[in-house]
Amino acid sequence: MALARGEGTIKSYAILAVALxxxxRIVRRKGYAACHSSKDQTWQTPAPLLDAILVAASREDFDLDPCSPAGDGPVPALTRWTEADDGLGRIWRGLVFVNPPYSRSLPKWVAKCASEADAGAVVIGLVPSRTDTRWWHDHVAGQADVIALKGRLKFGGGTSSAPFPSAIAVWGDSRLAERIASTLPGSWLIPARIVA
Incomplete structure (x- = not known):
């Protein structure tokens, strides 16, 4: 009865299985607790989203993925840096795609995106849409063109959609942001600066 009400435990499930x-069969599935902690940072960008961004950029690859989960990570990039390569401490150049760790280091990654764009890189960041945070107001609002995505993303390795909305921030190329937004159904573009 507890299982039927959604209040069952593993023990009640086991008792029911024995009775029947x-x-x-208990299967551990990857949850989204990692999106709210520093426990696991292997949340991979959905391939269709990467494809749409590359089509909008008229490219087959990004120049750099500075926070790849592996040297052969899922982001098509000419250069991929893993945690061991310390992407935060290196110089970024060209067209850069960043899906940063969604841990306590997220503000540092977003600040790095903005500073590298100021130095000449074009940076595309997939970030949680956390408009209430200091890092958003310090480094995204008014500095990056923001593409608000429709719905919630299903990251690679996850069994369901993320428990938060996502956005794409584009630092350094407003026209590219417009093209990306036009390829993503239901998204809308929030320009960094509104020109009167």
């Missing part, structure tokens, strides 16, 4: 003479 079936072998209990």
């Amino acid at each position: 003479k079936v072998t209990p």
Whole structure:
């Protein structure tokens, strides 16, 4: 009865399985707790989103992925840096795609995106849409063109959609931001600066 009400436990599930003479099967699935902690940072960008961005940029690859989960990570980039390569401490050049760790280091990554764009890189960041945070107001609002995405993304490795909305921030190329927004159904563009 507890299971039917959604209040069951593993123990109640096991008892029911024994009563029905079936072998209990408990599968551990990747949850989204990692998006709110520094425990696991391997949340991969959905391939269709990467494809749409590259089509908008008329490119097959990004020049750099400075926070790749692996040397052969999912982002098509000419150069990929992993945590061991310390992307925060290096210079970025060209067209850069960043899906930063969604941990306590997120503000540092977003600040780096803005500073590297100021130095000449074009940076595209997939970030949680946390408009209430200091890092958003310090380094995104008014500095990056923001593409608000429709719905919630299903990151690679996850079994369901993320528990938060996402946005794409583009530092350094407003026209590219317009093209990206036009390729993503239901998204809308918030320009860094509104020209009167």
